[in-house]
Amino acid sequence: MSRLEERYRLVLRLLPAAYRQQWEDDMVAAFLDSMDNDDPETAAYAADYGRPSLAEVASIVSLAVRLRLGGPDAPARSYAWGQAVRLATLMAALTHAVMVTASVAVALWLSGKIAWLPAPAPAWALTPSGSIWHTAWNLAGYAWLPAYIALVLGHRRVAQAVALLAIVPPAVTTAVEQAATDVPLSVTPWALRLTDVVLVLAMAVFHRDAPPVPRRPWLLAIPIGILLVPLPLFAIQATSQAPRLLDWPGLSCAIVAAAIAVHLAGRTPRQPARTLPWSLALTLLAATTLALRIVTLPDYIDQAQRTTLVTIAATEVIAVLTMALPLARRAIRALRRLPPIPADAQWPTTRTE
Amino acid sequence: MKPCRPSRSRLALYLVIHYIRWMGSRAMTEPAFFILTALVDAPRHGYGIVADVAELSRGRVQLKIGSLYGALDRLVGDGLVELDREEAWQGRLRRYYRLTERGRDALAAEAQRLAANARLASTRLSGRRNPITGPAPS
Numbered sequence: 001m002s003r004l005e006e007r008y009r010l011v012l013r014l015l016p017a018a019y020r021q022q023w024e025d026d027m028v029a030a031f032l033d034s035m036d037n038d039d040p041e042t043a044a045y046a047a048d049y050g051r052p053s054l055a056e057v058a059s060i061v062s063l064a065v066r067l068r069l070g071g072p073d074a075p076a077r078s079y080a081w082g083q084a085v086r087l088a089t090l091m092a093a094l095t096h097a098v099m100v101t102a103s104v105a106v107a108l109w110l111s112g113k114i115a116w117l118p119a120p121a122p123a124w125a126l127t128p129s130g131s132i133w134h135t136a137w138n139l140a141g142y143a144w145l146p147a148y149i150a151l152v153l154g155h156r157r158v159a160q161a162v163a164l165l166a167i168v169p170p171a172v173t174t175a176v177e178q179a180a181t182d183v184p185l186s187v188t189p190w191a192l193r194l195t196d197v198v199l200v201l202a203m204a205v206f207h208r209d210a211p212p213v214p215r216r217p218w219l220l221a222i223p224i225g226i227l228l229v230p231l232p233l234f235a236i237q238a239t240s241q242a243p244r245l246l247d248w249p250g251l252s253c254a255i256v257a258a259a260i261a262v263h264l265a266g267r268t269p270r271q272p273a274r275t276l277p278w279s280l281a282l283t284l285l286a287a288t289t290l291a292l293r294i295v296t297l298p299d300y301i302d303q304a305q306r307t308t309l310v311t312i313a314a315t316e317v318i319a320v321l322t323m324a325l326p327l328a329r330r331a332i333r334a335l336r337r338l339p340p341i342p343a344d345a346q347w348p349t350t351r352t353e
Numbered sequence: 354m355k356p357c358r359p360s361r362s363r364l365a366l367y368l369v370i371h372y373i374r375w376m377g378s379r380a381m382t383e384p385a386f387f388i389l390t391a392l393v394d395a396p397r398h399g400y401g402i403v404a405d406v407a408e409l410s411r412g413r414v415q416l417k418i419g420s421l422y423g424a425l426d427r428l429v430g431d432g433l434v435e436l437d438r439e440e441a442w443q444g445r446l447r448r449y450y451r452l453t454e455r456g457r458d459a460l461a462a463e464a465q466r467l468a469a470n471a472r473l474a475s476t477r478l479s480g481r482r483n484p485i486t487g488p489a490p491s
Contacts, residue, residue, distance in 0.1 A: 026399055
């Protein structure tokens with residue numbers, strides 16, 4: 001076996017075992033055929049030092065996502081994981097959409113654009129930026145709202161492209177600020193950008209085989225989410241100092257812990273398989289928020305209120321763990337009850353037309 | 354008086370109809386169309402299909418191996434393509450695939466659909482009034 005073949009087979013390990021059993025040798029033969037060369041010296045060099053191109057690897061990754069995180073025709077476990085990642089992606093994108101929509105309303109109010117509301121306190125008032133480019137740059141973060149709507153409406157590639165608009169400008173601003181000014185180096189903005197990039201990549205689970213997103217509930221979730229999270233948060237912040245100690249990772253922990261509590265309270269104990277995708281999705285979100293909370297802790301070292309902040313962060317971690325651990329245990333138990341994919345089984349296929 | 358609630362069977366029927374409509378609304382993908390076209394005249398192995406699709410599409414559709422087998426496993430599963438034979442070549446086992454009768458029918462139906470669409474667009478374009486030269490000659 002040549003080194004090239006070894007490398008290609010290593011990439012193919014991304015595919016489920018049952019699928020590989022059926023197609024691997026054929027795929028390897030086709031790939032090696034595509035790398036053949038009439039010149040024996042070039043062919044020998046490619047066999048030793050050649051690697052599958054990035055496009056080839058991407059096509060395998062895409063196939064692996066479709067098979068492992070499948071649609072309704074996939075094996076039960078693949079479908080459960082697929083639905084879980086789709087729900088987690090929708091919930092994360094919804095959170096972004098809700099927060100940016102609320103922040104647009106708050107920014108308009110603070111800059112005096114909403115005349116029918118009482119004027120904000122002078123300390124809160126916003127002064128508009130003089131440069132239109134600066135304003136447009138800051139507005140890029142609001143692209144999460146159209147990205148979420150595109151995802152719900154089934155335009156996955158549009159959603160990914162628009163979401164990138166929301167990620168790149170803040171990343172550039174952070175890089176410039178940290179490189180060119182005396183702003184202390186901070187983990188938080190980079191950890192947030194990284195989770196956003198993961199979110200954009202996760203949108204790939206809305207592939208051709210995935211069932212369409214139920215539009216009405218997910219679109220209605222935007223105004224409901226605004227009423228439930230940012231509006232009360234802003235009202236409390238306006239009257240009290242305490243909630244200002246809650247940063248984005250902390251807020252994410254609070255939202256996820258509350259969502260798990262609601263899920264556990266409302267789930268039907270006799271039908272764990274039905275609620276399994278939600279349980280898995282919330283477990284995934286809990287793991288992500290915990291990781292985000294923990295990696296951003298070093299940013300508190302330079303803060304004046306670091307003892308208070310670390311205490312709050314520890315409380316957030318405990319709250320998420322308390323909720324997420326029993327949920328994860330139940331989810332894993334329900335997942336094990338689903339029929340496994342036998343290694344020698346023919347991989348179920350989906351419709352072409 | 355009991356409130357009017359949809360029965361479970363009616364709900365299941367609604368879900369089935371919705372599912373069938375969703376599945377039916379999906380057109381054949383371009384790679385699947387070209388793969389079937391490549392198999393019309395003779396059975397081909399994996400790379401043979403890739404090369405023929407590139408030639409048929411004048412280089413526009415360059416199938417990667419992952420994309421080819423992603424489409425091929427669906428076509429085999431749907432009974433549009435089947436295994437023809439296996440041949441050893443330079444120490445590799447090549448599997449040749451051929452078009453089934455069902456695949457031929459599906460390809461013919463898709464070709465007719467595309468041709469009808471193209472005719473419709475051509476008819477509209479030929480009948481369109483040119484602002485400088487007036488209506489196009491019939």
